[in-house]
Amino acid sequence: MGHLITVATCSLNQWALDFEGNLHRILESIRIAKEKGATLRVGPELEITGYGCMDHFLEGDTCLHAWEVxxxxxxxxxxxxxxxDIGMPVMHKNVIYNCRVVIHNGKILLIRPKMWMANDGNYRELRWFTPWMKHRQHEDHYVPRIIHAITGQTKVPFGDAVVSTIDTCIGIELCEELFTPASPHILMGLDGVEIFTNSSGSHHELRKLYRRVELMKEATMKLGGIYLYANQQGCDGDRLYYDGCAMIVVNGRVVAQGSQFSLQDVEVVTATVDIEDIRSHRATSSRSNQAAGAERYHRIEVDFALSGMKGDEIKDFSELVVAPLPEVRYHRPEEEIALGPACWLWDYLRRSRTQGYFIPLSGGIDSCATSVIVYSMCRLVAEAARNGDEHVIADARRIAGEAPDSDYTPTDPREFANRIFHTCYMGTENSSPETRKRAKDLAHAIGSYHIDLNMDALVTAVRDLFAYVTGVKPKFKVHGGSGAENLALQNIQARLRMVVAYLFAQLMPWVRGRQGGLLVLGSANVDESLRGYFTKYDCSSADINPIGAISKTDLKKFIAYARGAFELPVLTEFLEAVPTAELEPITDSYVQADEVDMGMTYDELSVFGRLRKVEKCGPWSMFTKLVHEWGSFLSPQQVAEKVKHFFFEYARNRHKMTTLTPSYHAEQYSPDDNRFDLRPFLYPSRFPWQFKKIDEAAARWPDRSSLKPSDAKDKISVLP
Structure with missing residues (x-):
């Protein structure tokens, strides 16, 4: 062993504009890092302000308060x-930059602005920040008077430089810079930088963690070095859940990893590494040849050794225990659904200072999945309480209506669910005994406070009102009514459920002798939103929706997982039930079914969704891809009809996305209109030019299918 260094990185549950809380969490992370012997601490991106301030970054107050903190x-x-290494926005020469501020013993060593911005999907960094384009250059930044009074500094280095300690050299990357083709760590490493810090605001998305880990492993495998990854964690006030998972990677191996989903506000990950291992790893001819010709970075020198040198004294590591390298922990998608949205719901609940959640529980798999995610949240709260997490216990007491000095501890998830989670079956004459029973049985299994009501009187009153005003009474199609009548009568039921949900959400705490109100949960999945298969302003219109960006396919896998992991055998009934809205009368020859109504299967919708958003396909390119993918079991004409039907329904229902309930972001093909999927909401829905081109090709191309149309459904698989 030569030069042993203990380094620390962290995940912090910061909240946009919560300067007081953010400060306390930053100081707590530094305290823990020092307690563990660390001499370098790295925090998440924009940790002082919170990452999700959005247009508040354009306000002078935000930069001012960041300097004060x-x-x-x-x-x-x-x-x-x-x-x-601390993150905050900085205005330099009247330009706002996303920066890292490196400090030591009351002095600012370097302000390093971000050079490559995240500006797609959920990210709009170029709206608020300007990238630093003077690579390997720095200049003077004149600090505010409040900082001058503290540090005595008038100006500090600002730009693309590195920090040189007595024993090593530290370089900085910010989030997106790791993902770019020409990442800064390459040139920094060739110029002798041995420790790389990466401060991120990276949100959770199903199946995303693997890419993040592999990039860090690859970077340090071929380059050599210590990579410290810090990330925001939790819900900072919007649809995203930042999934933490701070980690330390050395020479291509993960040596320490934090949790990906946690209720902790502060999590610090440390590792003690030998800097000589980096030098040994780099002792290759090809790397040395490239390094000898590398452009230099300006070094900001600091009279401090990360290896703990004080004069001639070296930190004693004689009792150091070298632990085996951990295996990288990846959650399966169904586990991610159980944990990510549950943690997001907890942050949303405690930070909104409401008394719980309310959901219309229909007996179908979507509202079932949402309810089970709430139960998963209650399980996480109970586990944290059993482990003595004082912050979780304090929040749970307040939400449950207990006094601050109460000794209540939420160690039983079913008991806690009964206090804060309210479910309601809103039946009509079109509802079946099976869905009513499933809703009741699930509520009993997870412990929710359940209400069972019949709303036929409300539906009849609205129907009679229309008949009184117009002189005609609408009928369902099975009773001889038109399509317009049939649809209107379905929508009456759906929209009244939304009204009833908000009434009960506002008053149920009062009924139970408590104060405050409940947040209404929506339960429309991503596939139904993409297709527009829901009523505008129905019970999918809620305060928040934890499954709004999760596919029906993944939800079924989650329910199958939760059945065993959460010991909920009642979930078998939901998995076996045919999805149905139950808005039309049931007869001997007709039972409403979602996939029949939609004219496409949920698996097909997942494929369409990924091609449309992730693969960036319009109607024509989607058709050509699917002819190749599905050509062995569907003719070109059949593929054409499916693609045209999807785009027609997607286009004519796109307007619904403008009113979509804010949803937890989990899927790359989410149609969320707010920021992630920016598209028109008034389309030429019959796409005459595109559809004509498709029809011409479908008629001309040979039919390679060898299966009956009825067998095709089993062959359609969801793209990875």
Missing amino acids: LGVILQSEEARDIVC
Whole structure:
């Protein structure tokens, strides 16, 4: 062993504009890092302000308060004798930059602005920040007077530079810069930088973690080095859940990994590494040849050794226990659904300061999945309480209506669910005994406070009102009514459920002798939103929706997983039931079924959704891809009809996306109109040019299918 260094990175549950809370969590992370012997601490991206401030980044107040918080950190005892890498927005020469501020013992060593911005999908960094385009250049930044009064500094280095300690060299990347083809760590590493920090605001998405880990492993495998990854964690006030998973990677191997989903506000990950291992790894001819010709970075020197040198004294590591390298932990998608939305719901609930959740529980798999996610949240709260997490216990007491000095501890998830989760079956004459029973049995299994009501009187009153005003009474199609009548009568039921849901959500705490109100949960999945298969302003219109960006296919896998993991055998009935809206009368010859109504299967919808959004396909390119993918069991004409039907229904229902309930983001093909999927909501829904081209090709191309149309459904698989 040569030069042993203990380094720390962290995941913080920051909240946009919560400067007081963010400060406390930053100081707590520094304190824990020092307690574990670390001499370098790295935090998440924009940790002082919170990552999700959005247009508040354009306000002078946001930068001002960030400097005020940094001033407190600079003066704190926690930040003594440790190098800290802290994130905040900085205005330099009247331009706003997303920056890392490196500090040590009450001084600012370097302000490093972000050079490559995340600006697609959920990210709009170029709306608020400007990238630093002067690569490997730095200039003077004149600090505010409040900082000058604390540090005595008038100006500090600002730009693309690195920090040189007595024993090593530290370089900085910010989130997106790791994902770019020409990442800064390559040139920094060739110029002798041995430790790389990466501060991120990376949100959870199903199956996403693997890419993040592999990029860090690959970077340090071929380059050599220590990579410290810090990430935001939790819901900071919007649809995204930042999934933490701070980690330390050395020479292509993960040596420490934090949790991906946690109720903790502060999680610090440390590792003790030998800097000589980096030098040994880099001792190759090809790397040395490239390094000898590399452009230099300006080094900001600091009279401090991360290996703990004080004069001639070296930190004693004689009792160091070298643990085996951990295996990287990846959750299966169904586990991610159980954990990510549950943690997001907990943050939303405690930060909104409401008394719980309310959901119209229909007896179908979507509202079932949403309810089970709430139960998963209750399980996580109970587990944290059993482990003595004081912050979780305090929040749970307040939400459950207990006094701050109460000794109540939510160690039983079913008991806690009964206090904060309200389910309601809103039946009509079109509802079946089976769905009513499933709803009741599920509520009993998870412990929710359940209500069973019949709303026929409401539906009849609205129907009679229309008949009184117009002189005609609408009828369902099975009773001889038209399509317009049939649809209107279905929508009456759906929209009244939304009204009833909000009435009960506002008053149920009062009924139970408590104060406050409940948040209404929606339960429309991503495939139904994409297709527009829901009523505008029905019970899918809610406060938040934890499954709004999760496919029906993944929801079924989640329910199958939860059946065993959560010991809920009642979920078998939901898996076996045919999805139905139950908005039309049931007869001997007709039972409403979702996939029949939609004219496409849920698996097909997942394929269409991925091709439309992820693969960036319009009608024509989707058709050509699917002729190749499905050509062995569907003719070109059949593929053409499916593609045209999807785009027609998608286009004519796109307007519904403008009113979609804010949903937890989990899927790359989410049609969320708010920011993620920016498209028109008034389309030429028959796409005359595109559809004509498809029809011409379908008539001309040979039929390679060898299966009957009825067998095709089993052959359609969801793209990875």
